[in-house]
Amino acid sequence: MQEFFSPVSKSVLGHRELLPENVLGKQLRIHNGRNGFPELEGCKFALFGVRENRNDTDFNGSYPVFDSIRKSLYALFPGNWNYNISDLGDINPGETVSDTYFAVTTVVKALLHKKVIPIMLGGSQDLTYAVYRAYDDFGKMINYVNIDSKFDIGDAEAPISNVSYVGRMVIDKPYNLFNYSVVGYQSYFNAADEISLLERLYFDAYRLGEITNEIQLVEPLTRDADIISLDISAIKGTELSYINNSSPNGLDGREVCAIARYAGISNKVSFFGVFEINNFENAPSASMLIAQIIWYFIEGVNYRIDDGEFVSDSDFKSYKVPVQNDVLLFKKSLKTQRWWIELPFIPEGNNKLKRHTLLPCTYQDYVSACNQEIPERWLKARRKNEI
Structure with missing residues (x-):
């Protein structure tokens, strides 16, 4: 080159x-x-x-x-x-x-x-x-x-x-x-x-x-x-x-x-x-x-820190939040304190989310979900996978 x-x-x-x-x-x-x-x-x-x-x-x-x-x-x-x-x-x-x-x-x-x-x-x-x-x-x-x-x-x-x-x-x-x-x-x-x-x-x-x-x-x-x-x-x-x-x-x-x-x-x-x-x-x-x-x-x-694959329970903490007709699963890295929200896999969709199962989010998204507000980015990502 x-x-x-x-x-x-x-x-x-x-x-x-x-x-x-x-x-x-x-x-x-x-x-x-x-x-x-x-x-x-x-x-x-x-x-x-x-x-x-x-x-x-x-x-x-x-x-x-x-x-x-x-x-x-x-x-x-x-x-x-x-x-x-x-x-x-x-x-x-x-x-x-x-x-x-x-x-x-x-x-x-x-x-x-x-x-x-x-x-x-x-x-x-x-x-x-x-x-x-x-x-x-x-x-x-x-x-x-x-x-x-x-x-x-x-x-x-x-x-x-x-x-x-x-x-x-x-x-x-x-x-x-x-x-x-x-x-x-x-x-x-x-x-x-x-x-x-x-x-x-x-x-x-x-x-x-x-x-x-x-x-x-x-x-x-x-x-x-x-x-x-x-x-x-x-x-x-x-x-x-x-x-x-x-x-x-x-x-x-x-x-x-x-x-x-x-x-x-x-x-x-x-x-x-x-x-x-x-x-x-x-x-x-x-x-x-x-x-x-x-x-x-x-x-x-x-200063990059690898949060891992969220396979071991010792690496993260999970929080299930019922919101409307869904149950949102949040995960918090114990290494970095960063938050993710899990996206459901939709087999009849276009399956673009195979590598996007966990969507990065903020602690405020978790707080909003606890107040019965679904995070907008989660909704967009889910709808995109349903197209």
Whole structure:
């Protein structure tokens, strides 16, 4: 896969030489002109950029550059991590966008097979479609969490773009998408018919106000996710400089870093990407925020704890709650204190839930069930399996 990559720029490598010895940049395995492509054996993470944004509906002929983000990331001190991290360099735009998609799918698939977590810096967010297609050969349904101000469903019959790629994930074969969750959407950026469509498909959508009022709502979503992508339009303009996002509303730096840490802590997340990046050379605070988001994701992975398969009674505690005509079974991990709710297997359904028998939830979901309120995510997941 190394044929797809160009080395990290000399400007970044020169900046790295001026940094203190213990910073992250001095510990990375870096693709450079002198030593060539880095060794992936024993690596936990592979950072790379994709300089593709031609399917951006606002494409103006310029391509993203990630040098300033790398300079900010390299200058950070690592946590107490025992992981090797590689910087593979950048995938440049192919002759066509489809060529770039092919390169992204090939690279992500190869990294997943090597048990390496890809961390992507991307141009337009339609690149997530190419990431999604990398999971085709793994024989499992995929959960995708999108941190975004918009749904990005769009017109699935129209050419793919950064505002319609999710629609293609839904309708294109092979059908691997089990659940799609949007975190931090803002209603005035989304058409009413898209909101209705999301409800009819039993997908999850959390408004910005819900997330800022209770950031813990994100944790069960990330715990059940395979792919997580962040559109920087979800972040308020003051955090990035208004050159990169004109919206006055959105997640602040602390909130988006907390979400990144939740994503890392999840035992299932195998891809993390940040998209809609422009050239941040004149916006150092934006570069530093993206660098810190990546830092918190890696930090989260460092604190992953395997809750097990809930086979041994010594690993969990069960709670049966009669609600209306159902009896809901909750399970609480004794290792992490995290909660799950069991979904009934429906043999006459499409059986998508074979690997989704336990749905991550919160303690508040348990309390609500005790008050005779069925958790909405449980209802959606059950109805989805009955279709």
